[in-house]
Amino acid sequence: MPSIRFDSVAKTYENGYNALNNISFTIEEGEFFVLVGPSGCGKSTLLRSVAGLESIQKGSIFFDNNDVTNAEPKQRNIGMVFQNYALYPHLSVYENIAFPLEIQKKNKTEINDAVVSVATQVSLQNLLDRKPKELSGGQRQRVALARAIVKNPSIFLFDEPLSNLDAHLRAQMRLEILSLHQRYKKTSIYVTHDQIEAMTMATRIAVMKEGNIIQIGTPSELYLNPKTYFVATFIGSPTINTFEGKFIENKGKYLFQDTKSGICLRVNSIPENAQSQENILCCFRSESCTISPSSKVDGAFTFEYIEYVGNESLGTFLSGEQRITVRLSANFSQDITQWYTLHSIDNQFFCFDASTKERIFE
Ligand SMILES: Nc1ncnc2c1ncn2[C@@H]1O[C@H](COP(=O)(O)OP(=O)(O)O)[C@@H](O)[C@H]1O
Ligand SMILES: [Mg+2]
Known part of the structure; x- marks a missing residue:
């Protein structure tokens, strides 16, 4: 299982659009590494450059110490799963899964053993004669998964594989993909725009924005220690509350006051x-x-x-146009006539410079 190293990787599309800017980081062997970020930030471009489906203008990509920057896709030994399944409609489930092995000119017995074994692992053993159009979305994605596994690749790449599935199936498939990873421990890169998917699946996450990597860390590092305002607001559900203003002292109390609305968060002390x-x-x-x-x-x-x-419950409170979300005990009694003040617990807040959006007062 190789590590994957990006060294100053940059990609400009033919229309002049810079999709990746100077990307450098390393994915360790056996990791389940997630690339997350809003639509259009360059996740698929980066993933496709690992597969060799996209050429890069600058920089290099290494699998362990092998420079694969200019290697053909088929030399890279990668199994890839896409959002739209990319199955062959005229082939049966069996033939779809067997396809990569046919290309490799494996013999019939070998192919049959491998297809049946992998199909069983993803619960498709009873559907081998069906055509893709006779399957549900979840079953189609299992076929795509089986077709990636059967090649016995050294790296798995997933590009939003669960986006077309309903919430229940998505949660189930997440667990299945993770349990496959547990079993094989293959280096994997998983792309999603869904931060909850990223947080629940990843060993580490890279948060991307506009062709750049903004921060890399474990799910809890990103949640507990966001380095920029973008990461603070992108990671976490419900979205983090934000006030914009300054710290003040009023009659011996310490407050953070939102300038526009005048509302306050009571704090224990003002950061240095x-x-x-x-x-x-x-x-x-x-x-x-x-x-x-x-x-x-x-x-x-x-x-x-x-x-x-x-x-527990999530309560939304309002002051003027400012809404905040607070976790409440399940037995919180609702009273729309009551006024409330807001307190920070143990000074657990993050401060960012409003113009640079970088973390301050750490
Ligand atoms: N073939 C292409 N030609 C020009 N621009 C492209 C091409 N493919 C993608 N892009 C642009 O590059 C940016 C990154 O795309 P992509 O990697 O698909 O983003 P993501 O997967 O994060 O949604 C987007 O702004 C997209 O419009
Ligand atoms: Mg994409």
Whole structure:
């Protein structure tokens, strides 16, 4: 199982569009590495460059210490699974899975053994005679998965393979893909625009934006220590709360005040060097703040609505046009006439410079 190393990789499409800018990082052998970012940020371009389906203008790609930058796709020993399945419609499930082995001119017995074994692993053993159009979306994606596995590749590449499936099937297929990874420990790159998919599946994640890698880390590193405002707002559900303003001291209390709306987050203390700075983005997650009933003081909140999520609830509170989400106990009693003030728990907030969007006061 090789590691995959990108060394200053850049890609410009023929129309002059810079899809990848100077990408350098390493995926370790056996990792389940996820590339995540909004649509159009260059995820598929980077993945296709690993497969050799896309040429790059600058830089190099290495599998272990082998420079594969100019290697043909078929020399790279890769199994790839796409969003749209890319099955051959006129071939049966059996023939679709067998196809890569036919190309490799394996003998009939060998092919049959491999197809039956892999089909069983992805629960397709009873559907081998069907054509793709006679299968559900989930079953089609299993065929695509089986066709990638049967080649016994050293690297797996997945490009949004679950995007066409409904939520329930998606969750189930996630687990199946992870259990296959557990079994084979093949170096894998998985592309998705869905941060929840990234967080639940990855050993490590690279967050991409506009052809750049913004931050690489384990799911918890990205969640607990975002280096930019983009990562703070992209990772995590519900989306992190943001106030824009400055820290103030008022009658011995410390507050972060949103300049436009005037609303406040009570904090334990003001971070070092933050006293004199204006134009700060202060971000805090729904579990990092709490509300308490108050009189109608400046910047207080009212209750707007509640979403039950089993053992806890997500409450949305409103002050002027500013909405915030707070995790509440399941027995929170709703009262639309009550005013609330907002407190940070243990100063668990992240500050970013409002113009550079970079983390400050760490
Ligand atoms: N063949 C192409 N020619 C020109 N621009 C392209 C081509 N393919 C993709 N792009 C552009 O490159 C950017 C990155 O595309 P892509 O890698 O597909 O993004 P993602 O997979 O993150 O959605 C997008 O802005 C897209 O429009
Ligand atoms: Mg894509």
